[in-house]
């Protein structure tokens with residue numbers, strides 16, 4: 001499994017924590033930056049992660065900004081991207097099981113490193129359930 005990850009200037013340290021955690025779980029990580037605390041614009045990184053999934057370079061993605069909200073709004077503009085902004089593990093799990101989310105977003109101003117890794121684990125360990133959820137995911141896709 002390959003994950004593309006990205007963040008803005010608010011979340012560089014948390015991205016490093018999450019990257020190390022993903023790699024410790026055997027996930028291949030493509031890091032799209034940003035790599036410094038210099039102020040930047042989160043949609044740029046949402047675009048890089050979203051297009052890397054669209055192209056098949058990565059299966060899934062993780063985007064971190066201050067809240068996770070801007071990243072999810074931007075990523076969801078791209079066809080085939082289902083980005084979920086969450087702040088606890090239950091929603092991360094449900095986003096995979098019910099929504100077939102392929103991008104996980106959270107906020108470095110909202111969650112600390114331990115909770116972030118728990119959120120990542122919940123996302124990694126859950127599987128899409130299909131069934132009654134497929135019609136709803138198909139409806140979302142039909143709006144693209």
Ligand code: RB5
Nearest residue numbers: 010065066067069070071
């Ligand atoms: C940057 O100040 C902040 O707006 C950004 O990280 C994010 O929270 C946007 O949704």
